[in-house]
Amino acid sequence: MLVWTRPGKALTWIAFAVVFGVLVLAPFVVVIAAAFAGTWNGVLPSNPTAGHLQEALSGDELASLSVSLQTAFLGGLLAVAFGTWGALAAHGSRFGRVADALHHLPIAVPSVVVGLGLLVAFSRQPILLNGTKWIVVIAHLVLMVAFSYGTVAAALQRVDPSYADVAASLGASPARVLWQVRLPMLRPAIASAAGLSVALSMGEVGATIMVYPASWRTVPVSIFALSDRGQTFTAAAEALVLLTATVLVVFTVDRLRGRAVEQ
Amino acid sequence: MTVQLDDVSVHFGRTCALEGLSLTVAAGETVALLGPSGSGKSTALKAVAGFVRPSSGRIRLAGQDVTDLPPAKRGIGVVVQQYALFPHLRVADNVAFGLRAARKPKAEVVRRVAEMLAMVGMTSYAKRFPRELSGGQQQRVAIARALAIQPKVLLLDEPLAALDAQLRADMLGELQKLRREVPEVAIVYVTHDQSEALALADRIAVMRDARLVDIAPAAELYATPPSAFTASFLGGANLLPVESVGEDVKVAGHVLPGVRSTPGKELLCIRPHAIRLGSEGVPVRVIATQWRGSSNQLTCTVDGLPDVSVRIDLPADSDVPALGAQVSMVLPAEACSLVPS
Ligand SMILES: Nc1ncnc2c1ncn2[C@@H]1O[C@H](COP(=O)(O)OP(=O)(O)OP(=O)(O)O)[C@@H](O)[C@H]1O
Numbered sequence: 001m002l003v004w005t006r007p008g009k010a011l012t013w014i015a016f017a018v019v020f021g022v023l024v025l026a027p028f029v030v031v032i033a034a035a036f037a038g039t040w041n042g043v044l045p046s047n048p049t050a051g052h053l054q055e056a057l058s059g060d061e062l063a064s065l066s067v068s069l070q071t072a073f074l075g076g077l078l079a080v081a082f083g084t085w086g087a088l089a090a091h092g093s094r095f096g097r098v099a100d101a102l103h104h105l106p107i108a109v110p111s112v113v114v115g116l117g118l119l120v121a122f123s124r125q126p127i128l129l130n131g132t133k134w135i136v137v138i139a140h141l142v143l144m145v146a147f148s149y150g151t152v153a154a155a156l157q158r159v160d161p162s163y164a165d166v167a168a169s170l171g172a173s174p175a176r177v178l179w180q181v182r183l184p185m186l187r188p189a190i191a192s193a194a195g196l197s198v199a200l201s202m203g204e205v206g207a208t209i210m211v212y213p214a215s216w217r218t219v220p221v222s223i224f225a226l227s228d229r230g231q232t233f234t235a236a237a238e239a240l241v242l243l244t245a246t247v248l249v250v251f252t253v254d255r256l257r258g259r260a261v262e263q
Numbered sequence: 264m265t266v267q268l269d270d271v272s273v274h275f276g277r278t279c280a281l282e283g284l285s286l287t288v289a290a291g292e293t294v295a296l297l298g299p300s301g302s303g304k305s306t307a308l309k310a311v312a313g314f315v316r317p318s319s320g321r322i323r324l325a326g327q328d329v330t331d332l333p334p335a336k337r338g339i340g341v342v343v344q345q346y347a348l349f350p351h352l353r354v355a356d357n358v359a360f361g362l363r364a365a366r367k368p369k370a371e372v373v374r375r376v377a378e379m380l381a382m383v384g385m386t387s388y389a390k391r392f393p394r395e396l397s398g399g400q401q402q403r404v405a406i407a408r409a410l411a412i413q414p415k416v417l418l419l420d421e422p423l424a425a426l427d428a429q430l431r432a433d434m435l436g437e438l439q440k441l442r443r444e445v446p447e448v449a450i451v452y453v454t455h456d457q458s459e460a461l462a463l464a465d466r467i468a469v470m471r472d473a474r475l476v477d478i479a480p481a482a483e484l485y486a487t488p489p490s491a492f493t494a495s496f497l498g499g500a501n502l503l504p505v506e507s508v509g510e511d512v513k514v515a516g517h518v519l520p521g522v523r524s525t526p527g528k529e530l531l532c533i534r535p536h537a538i539r540l541g542s543e544g545v546p547v548r549v550i551a552t553q554w555r556g557s558s559n560q561l562t563c564t565v566d567g568l569p570d571v572s573v574r575i576d577l578p579a580d581s582d583v584p585a586l587g588a589q590v591s592m593v594l595p596a597e598a599c600s601l602v603p604s
């Protein structure tokens with residue numbers, strides 16, 4: 001702390017609270033309030049109701065939640081598998097730098113562009129995926145693989161290569177070294193990559209909106225559509241559902257990681 | 264099993280980490296690789312283990328060329344500098360790792376793990392994780408793990424470097440005991456600590472700047488070091504420039520009785536504890552004294568040799584000259600040897 005006097009400290013805390021409150025907390029509070037609002041004409045909402053939430057948890061909107069969860073797990077976990085594989089393969093290889101650059105491409109390129117690219121590429125023979133859920137899963141996979149790769153590659157940098165060397169000298173085949181030494185030692189990084197991928201996937205809009213078929217609409221896309229149609233309160237309720245689901249999923253994955261570290 | 268390095272060089276990109284090392288370690292022999300940091304000791308060990316590929320030269324085990332064989336096929340026990348115990352496996356599973364990799368029957372794995380843990384005195388720690396062990400305990404487990412596969416060659420990379428002084432002395436004793444339990448194993452012991460090398464090794468190979476400087480039986484290397492570097496690195500010998508006058512050798516103008524001059528060897532090498540103070544000797548001036556418990560160490564300048572300082576260890580119970588005092592040092596001929604500069 002650079003400020004030592006009591007009033008000075010108080011002032012900095014108040015300034016921080018105001019900035020944090022307005023920029024970070026207020027949108028949350030407003031979304032929660034809107035989710036339960038029957039009408040909102042004055043400064044504060046009125047006629048509280050649980051109807052929007054019921055709406056958000058039934059029919060098409062409930063299907064959206066299931067779609068989002070499936071996409072996040074499928075895309076996110078595939079991304080972790082590919083990212084880990086890529087990081088392990090690139091580590092210590094002459095092509096490591098090229099692989100680094102390639103894996104970071106989806107982060108650098110705007111997600112809308114990634115979505116458009118997939119749409120154009122997979123809307124014609126020989127691979128026709130447009131209109132199926134797979135194009136959404138692939139879009140998420142492409143976007144999340146970069147984060148998984150980055151997380152695992154960073155962890156690999158910190159692991160002393162002598163563990164794998166010693167394992168090999170004890171007579172372990174490369175496969176045994178991989179499964180029983182290298183991967184277990186990377187478990188915390190892999191778990192945190194999984195958490196990150198799933199969370200990002202749950203919130204992904206940019207690419208999804210370019211490629212999604214009517215039968216495979218994720219929650220963020222539903223929210224976008226609802227708010228576009230002027231159903232702001234239902235959109236808010238749906239946002240609350242998305243928020244809760246994401247927090248629960250990330251929390252669970254994080255618990256798994258905690259256990260991996262403890263072990 | 265004999266380990267044979269034949270003109271082995273290792274390059275990392277443009278840096279040369281090991282240059283033309285030739286070395287043979289017989290079955291049952293302990294050879295210490297001794298040298299300062301960065302001299303290529305670990306690299307030599309990694310080349311034998313198969314962790315790095317030599318850029319030239321061959322490595323043979325029991326006469327068979329293993330240069331292109333992966334580490335898993337060499338059957339060599341390795342203990343690396345930081346032990347590298349697998350953090351996610353318990354002590355017993357660490358020790359069992361090599362046995363399971365060899366698909367030994369379960370009963371044999373259990374029996375052998377118990378045997379190895381008993382040998383290093385770690386039986387009661389079998390269920391712990393590596394991070395629940397002290398440095399010395401981790402080191403024992405690392406040795407047990409390496410020996411569990413019954414290797415014919417054991418490579419130890421500075422196994423005591425991470426321990427404090429007291430524990431290091433204890434573990435040195437344990438390693439000597441362990442040596443007797445595996446009498447037929449060839450051991451390469453990397454260290455930068457000369458006392459470990461002297462205590463454990465049959466022969467000592469002194470390394471410097473990626474090259475082998477000298478190799479000889481430990482006692483011989485200590486008594487008559489072949490080079491100035493070995494003389495000062497192994498036992499911290501004093502090196503004094505000499506002049507040859509016919510058969511005689513002079514230090515700062517004083518003839519050393521009993522020392523014969525040898526062409527090409529212009530440095531006199533003598534250990535600090537071999538020098539005595541007397542009346543008939545080379546005059547020196549005391550510039551520092553240091554009490555070391557078992558001895559007093561004097562640092563002196565020699566009149567007529569402006570760039571040289573001499574260290575003299577006096578027995579703890581002898582009189583210590585005052586700072587600045589002029590004394591004369593006696594260099595007994597039997598403790599002197601001449602080395603090239
Ligand atoms: N993987 C590597 N890549 C590049 N240079 C390396 C590598 N490993 C070692 N070197 C270089 O090779 C030289 C010898 O290293 P080595 O580890 O064999 O030294 P050492 O004698 O074991 O030293 P220490 O006592 O510090 O362990 C050093 O100059 C080092 O910088």
Ligand SMILES: [Mg+2]
Pocket residue numbers: 304305306344420
């Ligand atoms: Mg080393």
